Amino acid sequence: MLKGRHLIEPNDFSLDEIESIMQLADNIIANPEGYSMVCKGKLLASLFYEPSTRTRFSFEAAMLRLGGEIIGFDDPNNSSVSKGESLGDTIRTIECYSDIAVIRHPREGTARLVSKFAKNMPIINAGDGGHEHPTQTLTDLLTIRKFKGGYDNHVVGVCGDLLFGRTIHSLVKMLSRYQGVKFVFISPKELQMPENILNLLNDGIYKETTNLDEVIGDLDILYMSRVQRERFVSEEEYLRLKDYYVLDKKKMKSAKKDMIVMHPLPRVNEIATEVDDDPRAVYFTQAKYGMYVRMALIAKLLGVEDKNDKCI
Numbered sequence: 001m002l003k004g005r006h007l008i009e010p011n012d013f014s015l016d017e018i019e020s021i022m023q024l025a026d027n028i029i030a031n032p033e034g035y036s037m038v039c040k041g042k043l044l045a046s047l048f049y050e051p052s053t054r055t056r057f058s059f060e061a062a063m064l065r066l067g068g069e070i071i072g073f074d075d076p077n078n079s080s081v082s083k084g085e086s087l088g089d090t091i092r093t094i095e096c097y098s099d100i101a102v103i104r105h106p107r108e109g110t111a112r113l114v115s116k117f118a119k120n121m122p123i124i125n126a127g128d129g130g131h132e133h134p135t136q137t138l139t140d141l142l143t144i145r146k147f148k149g150g151y152d153n154h155v156v157g158v159c160g161d162l163l164f165g166r167t168i169h170s171l172v173k174m175l176s177r178y179q180g181v182k183f184v185f186i187s188p189k190e191l192q193m194p195e196n197i198l199n200l201l202n203d204g205i206y207k208e209t210t211n212l213d214e215v216i217g218d219l220d221i222l223y224m225s226r227v228q229r230e231r232f233v234s235e236e237e238y239l240r241l242k243d244y245y246v247l248d249k250k251k252m253k254s255a256k257k258d259m260i261v262m263h264p265l266p267r268v269n270e271i272a273t274e275v276d277d278d279p280r281a282v283y284f285t286q287a288k289y290g291m292y293v294r295m296a297l298i299a300k301l302l303g304v305e306d307k308n309d310k311c312i
């Protein structure tokens with residue numbers, strides 16, 4: 001039962017619970033009209049302390065498409081945060097007005113912290129610093145399910161900023177729970193996967209390399225990512241590393257015919273726009289699935305009912 005629960009990291013939910021969200025997302029995609037009023041009268045608070053395009057808009061679009069409404073801010077300077085209000089007080093206040101809240105914050109652990117203050121309001125982590133981004137992971141799972149038929153036994157290449165990329169941390173933790181998944185971690189030495197994530201993985205299920213060309217032909221899924229400028233202490237270091245990998249048509253020639261290229265977006269230079277027309281480039285469809293999967297998540301956490309008074 002997901003009603004009333006928080007989603008702070010993907011491991012908060014069992015594989016069966018995640019499957020129930022995917023099935024609901026599938027149903028919503030097949031029949032969006034059927035779900036267009038299930039959240040009527042419900043309010044989602046959207047609290048963005050860090051910039052966002054896809055995550056914020058897809059949450060807001062998701063709630064509106066379920067018939068619910070939205071309050072919130074995308075610039076904390078316009079809220080009482082700028083007067084020095086604590087996060088705990090902000091959350092306790094928001095809970096007086098809304099049924100569910102989504103929070104993005106630059107500091108690791110913030111979503112978990114605020115969930116302790118919310119007594120009757122599910123909290124969804126929309127990204128906490130370089131730590132986790134569980135709803136991007138749900139988006140990624142739905143995309144893999146749709147394009148590859150399931151999650152087991154894929155060889156997944158994860159390329160770019162593995163050190164700071166929170167979408168990557170959440171995705172790798174999640175996929176490692178499925179059968180037979182193997183990872184190829186492709187990054188400059190300076191941006192390698194952190195030890196705390198590697199320690200969670202069994203020996204033999206991953207390898208690390210700096211060379212994308214050498215491994216691209218082995219991959220079923222290539223997950224590209226942006227170098228996370230905002231997490232760098234040195235701008236010079238960022239500039240040196242930002243264009244380390246650029247996926248272009250030439251590189252795609254060496255990839256399998258049915259490999260898919262994913263990216264949480266925003267893209268900077270790491271995928272040349274000439275790749276966008278390749279049928280294997282699925283990142284904009286991925287962004288669309290993000291809205292459907294968030295519709296399913298909101299409906300589940302609110303425990304809303306269908307016309308027959310059954311929890312959907």
Ligand code: NCD
Pocket residue numbers: 054055127133136166167225226264265266
């Ligand atoms: C990601 C994020 O915010 O971590 N974006 C997103 O939510 N789709 C990826 C990124 O910013 O690089």
